[in-house]
Amino acid sequence: MQAIQYQSFGPSDVIVLSEVPQPQISNDNEVLIQVKAASVNPLDIKIRMGFMQKMRPVQLPFTPGLDAAGEVVAIGAGVSRFKVGDEVMAATMMGAYAEYIVAKEDFVSLKPQNISFAEAASLVVNLGTAQSILFSEGQLESGQKVLIQGAAGAVGATMVQLAKNNGIYVIATASGKGVELLQNLGADEVIDYKTQDVTTLVKNVDLVADCAGGETQSKLFEVLKSGGKLLSIAGMPAPELAQKYNIDARFISSNLSAKSLENGLNLVSEGKIKPIVAKIFPLTEAAQAQDFVSAGGMHGKVVLAVR
Ligand SMILES: NC(=O)c1ccc[n+]([C@@H]2O[C@H](COP(=O)([O-])OP(=O)(O)OC[C@H]3O[C@@H](n4cnc5c(N)ncnc54)[C@H](OP(=O)(O)O)[C@@H]3O)[C@@H](O)[C@H]2O)c1
Numbered sequence: 001m002q003a004i005q006y007q008s009f010g011p012s013d014v015i016v017l018s019e020v021p022q023p024q025i026s027n028d029n030e031v032l033i034q035v036k037a038a039s040v041n042p043l044d045i046k047i048r049m050g051f052m053q054k055m056r057p058v059q060l061p062f063t064p065g066l067d068a069a070g071e072v073v074a075i076g077a078g079v080s081r082f083k084v085g086d087e088v089m090a091a092t093m094m095g096a097y098a099e100y101i102v103a104k105e106d107f108v109s110l111k112p113q114n115i116s117f118a119e120a121a122s123l124v125v126n127l128g129t130a131q132s133i134l135f136s137e138g139q140l141e142s143g144q145k146v147l148i149q150g151a152a153g154a155v156g157a158t159m160v161q162l163a164k165n166n167g168i169y170v171i172a173t174a175s176g177k178g179v180e181l182l183q184n185l186g187a188d189e190v191i192d193y194k195t196q197d198v199t200t201l202v203k204n205v206d207l208v209a210d211c212a213g214g215e216t217q218s219k220l221f222e223v224l225k226s227g228g229k230l231l232s233i234a235g236m237p238a239p240e241l242a243q244k245y246n247i248d249a250r251f252i253s254s255n256l257s258a259k260s261l262e263n264g265l266n267l268v269s270e271g272k273i274k275p276i277v278a279k280i281f282p283l284t285e286a287a288q289a290q291d292f293v294s295a296g297g298m299h300g301k302v303v304l305a306v307r
Helices: 042-048 117-137 154-165 178-184 215-223 239-245 258-269 283-295
Strands: 002-005 016-019 030-040 067-075 087-091 100-104 108-110 145-149 169-174 189-192 205-210 224-232 248-251 277-282 301-305
Touching (some): 002 283, 030 283, 087 117, 117 154, 117 301, 154 169, 215 224, 283 301
Parallel strands (some): 224 248
Antiparallel strands (some): 030 100, 067 087, 087 108
16 A cells, blocks of 8 residues: 655655555554545644654654544454444554555544545544643533634634534634634634733633643643643643742643544534634645745644545
C-alpha cells in the first residue's frame, strides 16, 4: 500500500510517499480500516522535527498520522461493535497517513451519516481533546464558566461548540477573523487577544482551557477563581503560579477513545456541532499540508484525502 514516511527528522522535505506492506490484524480486538481521509495535527510536525523524542519517542522510518476516517475491511475475532463495510473514524496515534490502518476497537467510532470522511477525520482529536479538558479532567457542569484560550484553532473551535451544547458559559480568545468565527459558533464573549487584555476583562472563571500555550499562559492564572483549574494541551503550567493563585494547573494529554468522543459525536449527528475543515490536500501532498499547518493563520483542521 502507499503510505507517507520519513527516514530522518527535519523539515517537510524529509517526507516521501512510499510503498510499504499493508498492516494486518494481529489481535482479536483490532479493526482494519481502508483510510479515506486522515487529519494533519500540529503534533505531527513536532514529531517530524524530532522535538518529541524525549516525551514521545518514535522509531524511523515513521509514518505519521494520529487519526483517520474510512471503511472497515476486516475485524478481529473479538470485535463486536463493527462489521465489514461500516464507515468509521478512529484514533491510532501513528500511521494514519496511509491507505490502511489497524485500530483498537475501543478507539473506533461509527462515522455520523451527516458528515463526510474528511469532516470525520477532522473531529477525532478535536472532540476527544475537548471532552478531556472540559469534562473528564475539568469536571465542568452546566452553568459554570470556561475561558478557552486559542479558541479559533481546530481544537478550540470544537471545544466552544461542545461547551455551549452542554450549558457552559464560554469566553473565548482569538485574533483577527477568528473573532467573528467564534461569535458565529455561539461563544458568549469573544476577546481579541492581540488588542484586548484578557486579565482586565475576565475574572472568576471556573476553568481555563489553554489551547495556545506560550508566554501568555502565565497571565491566565489571574482570570480564575481561587480553587479553579487551568488545564493546558499546549504547555506545562508553572507550579509556582499554581500555588500562588491556588489553582489546579496541569498539562493534559487527551483521551481519544470512542467513549471520550461519544458526547460530541451525538451532537454532531444532531447537527449541533459543525466540523470545520480548513483545507483538503491529497495524500501525495502531505509535506505541503504540514507546511500549511506550520504557517498557521488557518481556521479548522487540515485533512489529507487518501482515497
Ligand atoms: N495535549 C494534547 O493531548 C493535545 C491534543 C490536541 C492538540 N494539542 C496541541 O494543542 C495546540 C492547539 O492545537 P490545534 O490543532 O487547535 O492548533 P491550531 O489549529 O493551530 O490552533 C492554535 C490556535 O492558537 C491560537 N493562538 C496562538 N497564539 C495565541 C495566543 N498568544 N493567545 C491566544 N491564542 C493564540 C491561534 O489563534 P489565532 O489564529 O486567532 O491567532 C490558533 O487559532 C497545539 O499545540 C497542539 O499540538 C495537544
